[in-house]
Amino acid sequence: MSTSPKTGDAYLLYHSIGQYEGKKDDMAAGLADFCDVWGAANGxxxxxxxxxxxxxxxxxxxxxxxxxxxxxxxxxxxxxxxxxxxxxxxxxxxxxxxxxxxxxxxxxxxxxxxxxxxxxxxxxxxxxxxxxxxxxxxxxxxxxxxxxxxxxxxxxxxxxxxxxxxxxxxxxxxxxxxxxxxxxxxxxxxxxxxxxxxxxxxxxxxxxxxxxxxxxxxxxxxxxxxxxxxxxxxxxxxxxxxxxxxxxxxxxxxxxxxxxxxxxxxxxxxxxxxxxxxxxxAQDSDKIAAHNRKLTGLLQEGLEDMGLILASPTNPDERGGSLMVNLPDSLPAAEVVAALREQAIFMDNRSQILRMSPGVLTTEDGVIRTLKALREIVQPAESRTAVATL
Missing domain, CATH: 3.40.640.10 (Type I PLP-dependent aspartate aminotransferase-like (Major domain))
Structure with missing residues (x-):
């Protein structure tokens, strides 16, 4: 029996906007408090x-x-x-x-x-x-x-x-x-x-x-x-x-x-x-970094297995928390990002470079799901290219 993916399990946009469990409620409470203070007629x-x-x-x-x-x-x-x-x-x-x-x-x-x-x-x-x-x-x-x-x-x-x-x-x-x-x-x-x-x-x-x-x-x-x-x-x-x-x-x-x-x-x-x-x-900084390192390692292994070329250092000690990969010109990156978004997989691109950054909401299952979806996009394109060259 299949289960629905956990919200944010494949959220890979921490290089842009970071998320954490309860962020929406925390922000709402903080801004409501500001409104209460600013709207009070008391000086x-x-x-x-x-x-x-x-x-x-x-x-x-x-x-x-x-x-x-x-x-x-x-x-x-x-x-x-x-x-x-x-x-x-x-x-x-x-x-x-x-x-x-x-x-x-x-x-x-x-x-x-x-x-x-x-x-x-x-x-x-x-x-x-x-x-x-x-x-x-x-x-x-x-x-x-x-x-x-x-x-x-x-x-x-x-x-x-x-x-x-x-x-x-x-x-x-x-x-x-x-x-x-x-x-x-x-x-x-x-x-x-x-x-x-x-x-x-x-x-x-x-x-x-x-x-x-x-x-x-x-x-x-x-x-x-x-x-x-x-x-x-x-x-x-x-x-x-x-x-x-x-x-x-x-x-x-x-x-x-x-x-x-x-x-x-x-x-x-x-x-x-x-x-x-x-x-x-209030978080354990080492734990946050280790979680990111584990998930970027999984991403790197899967992307390299697909034959994609990293636009980031292969050595994790030489990079931050993101992983970038070059897509072939036959796969317009913006279209890939849009297709993944339909599956609740969130990343972005700069030209033909996909940018992926797993954070505290991202899970191992989410990364595996991301790699599976990306493989289904990349490998059929590879097959079409191979046939066209015969």
Whole structure:
């Protein structure tokens, strides 16, 4: 007697939007609480809302081992990077280079391309080798000399799941005197990360993906030594130690990450993500990572057995929590994704690359079901190709 698949058993989209059991109810309760507070005619709103925003900040700091006063909120990783660039000491970038890799998130590249003329820097994009799927660490190092003022490293690539050797790259960057930032987005909440070991100058992330939060709930970490040298262009009453200091001639930046704030902080996204943050910090991190590692191992074995070529490192120690695979041109990836969706199997694609990321809801049975469905799509196509060539 067959049984229906468990809801979420083949949910493989943790590289996009993370889910966990009870998320909907947690979010509904959190937002209902916000509505109760914000809709009460009593003047008590800000104490509650700003307190919960601070809890969100504190939980992020705990996750990435950030010292007190070095984390604040931002709308997205892109706006966070804009805040960092606009805060750097005058002349930091002038006549220098900013270094990024081709497999970094495109939105950040778009931003830096637009800022290069204004801040008078040259943007250097390290390319993916011909036939490769990610940028190699040695290629980044080969482009990284004393002319690089800022290097933005992508810890885990969203298109290949390749994981950079951050300690190796930071060690090189320190010798070059570079300000070093890391985009943590594609593995934060799944793999452990410590912004102090090795010490980086800033880090950015969102509360989506493995963090299971909502859009608009980004975070900026900045090392305290750099913070004190920064005077952000984007500033406002919340950039001060006391936001209610309204003497127009006595503006003074806070001596911590609050100086990266500006006007009245956008708090709803942080409050909506707070239940997921609380859930995540209550979990066994090793157990979550081991579950992902087991399921990506099953996926890898099945995909390779079908003759499909991975677009991710074959060594699990060299990747994040996702597995990417190249589909032949005879199988339009978007059509494959749509066909699998009809069977309650959820993944996505970038061009001809399928992206699969199993998380806490995903089960071993769900992965087996995914592989079976994918095999039925791939192998008949192979058979048709073989017949056509006879």
């Amino acid at each position: 008590d709103q800000w104490g509650d809302v700003l307190g919960k925003r601070q809890e969100f900040i504190d939980l992020w700091a705990e996750l990435i081992h950030a010292p007190k006063g070095t984390v604040t909120t931002t709308e997205s990783v892109t706006t966070g990077l804009m805040s960092v660039i606009g805060a750097l000491p005058e002349g930091t970038l002038r006549g220098k280079r900013v270094l990024v890799a081709e497999d970094g998130f495109p939105s950040l590249h778009f931003l830096l391309t637009g800022l290069a003329k204004r801040f008078e820097f040259t943007l250097t994009t390290v390319p993916i080798r011909q036939g490769g799927n990610w940028v190699e660490a040695e290629d980044i190092i080969s482009e990284w000399d004393e002319t690089v003022a800022v290097a933005l490293l992508t810890w885990v690539s969203s298109t290949s799941s390749h994981r950079l050797d951050i300690p190796q790259l930071v060690a090189h960057g320190r010798e070059m005197g570079t300000i070093i930032g890391v985009d943590l987005t594609q593995a934060a909440g799944l793999l452990p990360y410590d912004v102090t070991a090795p010490k980086v100058d800033f880090a950015l992330s969102t509360s989506l993906k493995w963090m299971c939060g909502t859009p608009g709930a980004g975070m900026i970490y900045m090392d305290h030594d750099l913070l004190l040298r920064c005077e952000p262009e984007l500033r406002g009453w919340f950039s001060q130690d006391n936001p209610f200091s309204w003497d127009l001639d006595k503006f003074k930046f806070a001596d911590d990450a609050r100086r990266l704030d500006s006007g009245t902080p956008s708090s709803v996204s942080a409050l909506a993500s707070l239940p997921a943050m609380r859930w995540r910090m």
